[in-house]
Amino acid sequence: MARNDSLTDLSVVRQPVETAQGLPNAHYIDEGVFEEEKHAVLFANWAGLAVASEVPEIGDAKPIEFLGIPLLLVRDRADKVRVFQNTCRHRGMVLVTEPKKIEGAIRCPYHSWCYSTAGKLVSTPHVGGAGFNTHEAINKDELGLIEVRSHIYFDTVFINVDGKAEPFEVVHADLLDRWKEFDQPMYHGGAESCFDLEVKTNWKLAVENYCESYHLPWVHPGLNSYSRLEDHYHIQEPNKYSGQGTLVYKQLQGPDDAVFPDFKGLDEKWNTGAEYVAIYPNVLLGAQRDHCFSIVLQPNTLSSTTEHIHLYYAEPKTSEDMRSRNAHLWKTVFEEDIFVVEGMQKGRHSPLFDGGRFSPAMDGPTHNFHAWVAGKVQEHRDMQDA
Amino acid sequence: MSDLNDAILAAHARSDGRALVGLYTQAADGANDTNTSCFFLTYAYIYALELGMAEADTLYVRLDANGRV
Numbered sequence: 001m002a003r004n005d006s007l008t009d010l011s012v013v014r015q016p017v018e019t020a021q022g023l024p025n026a027h028y029i030d031e032g033v034f035e036e037e038k039h040a041v042l043f044a045n046w047a048g049l050a051v052a053s054e055v056p057e058i059g060d061a062k063p064i065e066f067l068g069i070p071l072l073l074v075r076d077r078a079d080k081v082r083v084f085q086n087t088c089r090h091r092g093m094v095l096v097t098e099p100k101k102i103e104g105a106i107r108c109p110y111h112s113w114c115y116s117t118a119g120k121l122v123s124t125p126h127v128g129g130a131g132f133n134t135h136e137a138i139n140k141d142e143l144g145l146i147e148v149r150s151h152i153y154f155d156t157v158f159i160n161v162d163g164k165a166e167p168f169e170v171v172h173a174d175l176l177d178r179w180k181e182f183d184q185p186m187y188h189g190g191a192e193s194c195f196d197l198e199v200k201t202n203w204k205l206a207v208e209n210y211c212e213s214y215h216l217p218w219v220h221p222g223l224n225s226y227s228r229l230e231d232h233y234h235i236q237e238p239n240k241y242s243g244q245g246t247l248v249y250k251q252l253q254g255p256d257d258a259v260f261p262d263f264k265g266l267d268e269k270w271n272t273g274a275e276y277v278a279i280y281p282n283v284l285l286g287a288q289r290d291h292c293f294s295i296v297l298q299p300n301t302l303s304s305t306t307e308h309i310h311l312y313y314a315e316p317k318t319s320e321d322m323r324s325r326n327a328h329l330w331k332t333v334f335e336e337d338i339f340v341v342e343g344m345q346k347g348r349h350s351p352l353f354d355g356g357r358f359s360p361a362m363d364g365p366t367h368n369f370h371a372w373v374a375g376k377v378q379e380h381r382d383m384q385d386a
Numbered sequence: 387m388s389d390l391n392d393a394i395l396a397a398h399a400r401s402d403g404r405a406l407v408g409l410y411t412q413a414a415d416g417a418n419d420t421n422t423s424c425f426f427l428t429y430a431y432i433y434a435l436e437l438g439m440a441e442a443d444t445l446y447v448r449l450d451a452n453g454r455v
Contacts, residue, residue, distance in 0.1 A: 107436040125429075125432050130425050132454055
């Protein structure tokens with residue numbers, strides 16, 4: 001791959017927030033840098049792909065393209081969610097092209113090689129000639145589907161495409177500990193509790209906007225009545241994650257002041273508190289006493305991103321009307337952010353824009369993310385040089 | 387055989403894997419030699435395997451008996 005360090009100087013990004021500048025324009029508008037970041041940031045780390053609830057039943061399979069890679073999300077016979085390259089080991093044919101239930105085996109539509117839901121190659125029809133289904137040169141044990149490393153947290157399916165990252169539990173040990181109280185069953189709210197937003201922006205700008213509370217009074221004036229800027233605090237762990245917390249989380253109330261049931265055993269700080277964390281590179285999580293959410297940012301191209309939003313509750317059966325209202329509320333908030341992330345994307349085409357200056361008081365979480373990206377890209381460049 | 391052939395083609399046309407299992411098994415049963423029989427049994431087995439049908443087990447046994455799996 002061509003080196004891109006002639007395009008961007010990352011040293012200034014990794015300086016302390018007081019003197020740092022943001023990632024250079026090329027990280028948002030240059031195809032070469034996008035390709036570099038694809039490997040350095042998205043393939044080399046634990047990137048969000050989907051949520052496990054997208055394959056709720058055994059045998060459910062869903063094809064998903066991730067940065068051009070055809071992947072297959074499957075819930076196998078043992079109820080384990082797996083991610084495979086959606087490619088037959090024979091002639092490279094894509095196996096599954098639309099969501100479906102695998103009743104028995106995954107059959108390649110080309111020559112009908114068949115795989116179990118656990119990825120094992122189970123049959124190779126006519127591979128030894130008509131009616132001869134074995135051949136000494138074809139060892140089925142060596143030709144199972146290629147599985148992509150995956151880990152599920154907050155129902156979110158994280159993948160490490162290059163297979164070289166430290167285990168998820170190691171990389172994100174701090175966050176897992178911070179939110180260990182939420183390590184309990186959470187239930188997807190169903191069809192009305194998930195929605196997608198198509199955004200004309202580089203995926204990183206959605207992360208950056210999510211991390212900080214600075215914009216809240218300006219972009220989400222409706223939140224001011226109960227969630228004022230001064231009620232928020234920064235969350236920032238260098239080289240790990242960042243986000244924001246609030247001290248005045250207010251539950252949605254339904255008829256007769258009904259509320260969603262709480263997650264069990266939470267500390268009393270969660271009575272009025274909530275936290276919103278970007279788990280790098282591309283997943284945005286929200287933790288609240290009565291519901292959580294996961295947003296998987298799917299980078300489609302350099303300047304287009306799909307935000308997949310899923311809401312979860314503490315109990316499997318909650319008021320459908322309230323779930324619908326809650327989803328509508330969050331959709332309104334997230335839609336309010338669209339003009340910002342699209343506007344920042346357009347702004348990156350100003351050739352003399354220098355990445356921008358951070359407010360040391362307000363932009364720490366955003367700078368934390370920039371510094372992490374810059375570090376990962378620099379690591380990648382250093383590896384290329386070695 | 388012509389009727390069976392037509393039925394197989396029709397089942398393929400409507401992507402009716404369950405019907406194909408029975409039809410290919412029927413074709414295998416009517417074949418005059420082992421190779422032809424195993425050729426058809428392979429199709430029956432693969433569709434049964436894909437669809438998780440119980441017939442997959444017995445079809446496998448028949449193919450295995452002829453050293454074909």
